[in-house]
Each structure stands twice: as C-alpha cells, then as structure tokens.
Amino acid sequence: MSLFPILEEISQPTPSKILFVVLDGIGGLPRQPGGPTELAAAQTPNLDALAKQSMLGLQYPVAPGIAPGSGPGHLSLFGYDPIRYQVGRGALSAIGIGAEFREGDVGVRGNFATLDAAGRVADRRAGRPSNEENVRVVGKLKAAIQEVEGARVSFYTESEHRFVVILSGAELGEKVSDTDPQKTGVEPLRAHPHDPADAASARTAAVLNALSARIREALAGEPTINGALFRGISERPKFPSMQQVYKLNPACVASYPMYKGVASLVGMRVLEVVGEEDAPEGKVKALQAHWAEHDFFYLHFKKTDSTGEDGDFDAKVHKVELFDRLLPELLALKPDVLVITGDHSTPSVLKAHSWHPVPVLLHGPYLRNDPAQRFTEDEAARGTLGTLRGTDLMPLMLAHAGKLQKFGA
Template sequence: MILVEKDLIHKAKTKIILFVIDGLGGIPRPEDGKTELEVANTPNLDALARKSVLGLINPVAPGVSPGSGPGHLSIFGYDPIQNEVGRGVLEALGVGMELTESDVAARGNFATLNDDGIIVDRRAGRPSDQDAARVVELLKENIKEIDGVQVLLQHVKGHRFVVVFRGDDLSGRVLETDPQQEGVPPLFPVPEKREAERTARIIWQFIQKAHYALLNEKKMNCVLLRGFSKLPSLQSFADRYKMDGVGIAVYPMYKGVARVIGLNILGNPQNFEEEVRILEESWPDHEFFFIHYKDTDEAGEDGDFDRKVAKLEEVDRFVPRLLALKPDVIAITGDHSTPALLRKHSWHPVPFMICGPYAGPDDCTAFTERQAKHGYYGRIKATDLMSLILANAGRTKKFGA
C-alpha cells in the first residue's frame, strides 16, 4: 500500500465504521435476472448509496474465489498473497487461544460418514453448540498427546472446532483433509514439503484416534481438518494506520482476523443486535470500528436465495443506528460474494460504498452490484479500499512537492 510505504498517513480526530456484510455479492437468478441485493427491500442502504460513492472490489484477483481470511485481510489493506494467514490460526485466535510461534493450528469440522466411509454431511447436521461442545470434550479426554506433541482442542461454534498441535519441529505445510464436498471420502493429510512429513503423520494419527473416539456418535462421527497454519508476523493495525481500532463480531473466525492484525475485540455478542449495541456503547472510546454480519453468507452457502434476501433486509434495519452515531466515514462492503445459485464463495466482484463529507456522491441510486458497476470508484483491488477510507476520513498526507 503506497500510503504505508511512503508514510502518507497521519492521525486525525475522525471516526470510521467499516461494516462487512459477509458473502454480500450475488449473481442474477434465471427467473427475473436479479441478484439477492436487487430483490431485497433495503431502503436504508439505498438511501445511503445516494449519499455515497460506490464501486466494486476484487478481494484477491479477478477469477479468484477467496476464503474469508484472505477476503478480510484484503479489506483491511493487507495483501493476502504476501501475508498468508491460515484458517486454523484465525479460528484459534478467534476463540481466545494464545499461540506460540511453533504451534500448528487447524480448523476442524465435525462431519457424518456413512458405512462406506463417504461423507454424507460436511456439517454433521449442524449440531447445537451444546452437543458439539460435548463431543469436543470427548476428544479432549481421549487425545491429549501424540508422539510428544501436545494436542489442544476447543469448540468454536456449531460443528466447528479448533485443534492446536504444540511441539517442536512442526510445519503448517500440510494439505487439508476436507474435500469441500459430499459424496466422497475425506482426504489424507499430505505434506507439501519434506519438513512437514512428521506433522502430517501426527495429524493422521489424530484423525484415526478421533474416528475411534467417535464410533458411538451417529452424526458427528468424523473430523475434517483444514487451514493448517502457524502464527504469522504482521504489522499491527495501529502502527500501520496510526489509529486505534476495534473489532466486533459473533463468529470466532472474524474475531481471529481482527486479532491477527492487532485489533482489540469488544464483548462477546451472540447476534447482530448485540454487536450494534456494543458499537453504540463503545463509540466514544475508539477511532476505527470493524463490525461484521455473517448470516448472508450462510444463506448463500445453503443455496437459499430467499433467505439471503431476508437477511439483507434484516441488515438494512440496523443502518439508521449506525448512522445515528454520526461517523465521519462509513464504508460498507463484503469480504467476498456468495451467490445462492453457486452455494459457495465465488470470484465475482463485491459492491462497496463509502459515505463521508468528501466522498461524493456519484449517480448511483441503490446499493446493488449493477449500480456499483457504474459507481465513481469503478472496480478496484480490495487492498486499496482502506486507502480510500483513510483519505475520506482526512487521515492522509499529500505525496510529493
């Protein structure tokens, strides 16, 4: 980022809200040619769009479907190619685990295998937090150490958990065991490099021990692991942007993304209503607020177009409360697109809008993909979004004489 490389950022008495609507973007459905955003009744987002400048972001690069980690890092202005952060590290940080430099962390899913060893449900029927936490405790009791390596487990949410392997000479360069689809068997943990061979063997032993421990479970009878990774060294948000930043999110994954760049996490909200309340209560105390909404992404991944529309309409009802705080700049976007038609993250660009006293507006009249395509900012790299936010907040210097 040029603003960072050329030391063009300065402090200012301005406040910023970055609101990330997870999986925001979509693609048109065949019956009427409209996306979820175009079908949704979002009067508050549309009214804000008329006061804002719009555009589209490529979270990583054209044609690349990003994971949530790279998508968020890009929005925060960190190049996700140069600064790879694995899902395991993000999940572990998100649930408050403290990692050492030698740890290898992985995100785990409980899944359901049939008698032939084929995955029939990658999310094990979406178990309750209580039931999944019970199974995590079962694994803790049965798997404490493998070949001198300590095994640490913690429930995350629903079917998700984190496993951390703590010991010497471990490597995060192991391929995931989650095939990301049903109707096939789990994958083997394959080392990407020779130095990861021992780690892969330990992971395989963990999977086998977990399978044995879960023999009496009807749905949660398999573990799928992905995002094997070690703690990276990233420049902190405060040092990079010369301002105090905080994050507010329900899901640990997004708390982890915030923590890995040094944002302080506020509260422990269980829903978006609680997130907004925490934002309101803490408004006098900080300069930059990252707030996250998850439900749109889940609806898209479930292939439920109408539910994603409903979740966008739910989000819209909170916009007046965000604006009532009178932020100097509010930016709204998504970390990636999750079209219901595809049922997964996609490569499609994501709409964004920035509202501030110097932002615009342009001629866009609604917050949709089609409108954003004609916005003043055009199509940009997601890593440039923070530069625009900072500039609109009066936090940048002139470059050159």
C-alpha cells in the same frame, strides 16, 4: 506490490472515526436474466437515501475470477494483500472456531477417518458423522490425550468429520507435510519436516506421528471413527498490525469466531457483543458503548452470507432489509467516513461464495458527484469509484478521513 511501506510512512492518527460495515457475501445475482438481484429486490429506503449522497463502485476482493473464502476476503478488506498474507488451513480453522491460539502455537486441521484392519484408510471422512458424534469422540480424545512428546495437545470440534488440534508449549515449526494421503486404500502418511535440519518442524512432525498412534489407541473400540488424518499444519501467522501500518486504534464488532479471529490477527480489539447469533441490536449497542474509545470500527453482519449459502433469495432480501432498518442508528453515531461492502458475493442462485465483484459505498467528506441511486450491483457498476480491488478500500477510507498525508514531496 504492497502499499504497506508507503502507508506506514504517510498514515497519521486523527480524531476522525471510520465505520467499516461488512455485509458478508452481499453481492448477488438475478434469479433470471434481467431480473433483480437480492440487493435490488430489497426495500431499502435508508440505504437508497445514503447511496444518493455517497460514491459507489465495485470491488474484487482478491482478483477477477477468484471466489474468496472468508479469510482472504476479509484480509483484503483490511488492506492485506491476500496472496501475500495467507493463513494456513489449520491456523484458519483454529481461529474460526474461536480456540485459544497464541503466537508459537501450531494449528492442525484433522479429519476423522475409518481405517481398515490393516491400517489403511477406508473412508477419509468416517462416513461424515454428525456434529454430536464429533463432540462425543473429541470428548474421548480430550480425556485420553493431553500431552504428546512434550507438547500440549488440545482438541476441538469443527463440524462433521472435521476437528482441530492445537499444539503448544514446545518449540514447534509449521513446515511439516500432511498425513492425509488424499485417497483410500493406503495407510496414512507419516508427517515429515520439509527440511530435516529444521529442528522445530521436525519436533512438530514427531508429535503428530506419535499423536496419530495415540488417537488410534484411544479410539480402538470405535466402529467407524478409529483414526485421524492431519493437514494444513500451520502456526498462528504474524502479520503487521493495523496500528503499525495505519496508526489506527481499531475495534471489531462481530459475533462469529472466524471474523473475530481474523480481526484479532490484524490487531483489532474484539468488543463483546451481547445477543444470539448475528445479534444486530447487540452489535449496535456495542458500537454505541465503545464509540469514544476507537477511531476505526469493523462491523460484521453474517446473515446476508448464510441466507445466500442456503440458496434462499427471499431470506437474503429480508436480511438486507433488516440492515436497512439499523442504518439510521449507525448514522446517528456520525462516523466521519462510512463504508459498506462485503468480503465476497454469495448469490443465492449459486448457494456459494462467488467471484462476482462486490458493491461498495463510501460516504464521508470530499466526495465527487456520483450517478448511483441505490446500493445495488447495477448502480454500483455506474458509480464513480469505478472497479477497485478489496485492498484499495483501506487507503480510500483513511484518505477521506484525513488520516493520510501526501506521498512524496
């Protein structure tokens, strides 16, 4: 059951500041049984010293056994039950590419496909085109189609065969079936509203059916990419904000569109970060520049996940060590509460997000003694925070920061 009604009642604004560091995909695995994980292999003098003065534990972002995507992983860390607060695939793609995507807009995940002469799907991914090829075809569509059946249509490249359509400027609904038949040898499906009486969703379906035909016309001369399949039709979700539930004035310090998008969904102000890619120094500068203005900072580092996804154990170790070198600058800001964790594990031996619980470190006032000596999976398993769910972290941070009153008399 969600704690939100209770938290909304007992949360209170205070001047104390929380710094919430998310090292994406930080949890790992040993390369061979008994060996060190990436965190254990890293030389981390600053993290080690901090761990000795902190409480540690493990957290399952969604539930044991569940490997979360970035969306549910982060929503859970922000305290939003990821089963209840789901983001549709189209909306998540729209958010993930950093598109302009407002309340009332509908996001659609598109696949470029190859259709045969009879209009049947021959390849659902059009031979997995390059990103450059995708950009070229998206450019062609942008030039040819701006409006369909009264709705504005915007196209965006995602990657390879994947693109995003955002529909706006009309009363649109999201309760619409996919046109992707999920198999070859049959024609693309027609989009249907789940309920014919739902006029807004019926309008979305009509737009998408007309759009399918317009895309085929526009791409008629293309040898491979000559059709599109739509799925995950979804509005920008309306979630309660962190301001409303926690009485926080929260800010996001991240570089990649997906994380900025999820942060903005829960009401965070997205601070500008100057620098290339993960821009660790740019993030520290952004924190320093805006430290006086907010009481909650979400600070995201991506590369611990990317290196894990690449299966590069040593590179992930190196990214941990890079973070360790930044840590003194974060501590110099003197956050009242500092929490370090990840949105999921990405063990380099798996080259993928995994279901393994993620180490969490909580530094601040009112700590119990804790035997953990380092910020590693093994030590966190001995920590006195025990085994938590991702959604437990926000209330814990707020409590240590003095931002929660007693519940009940």
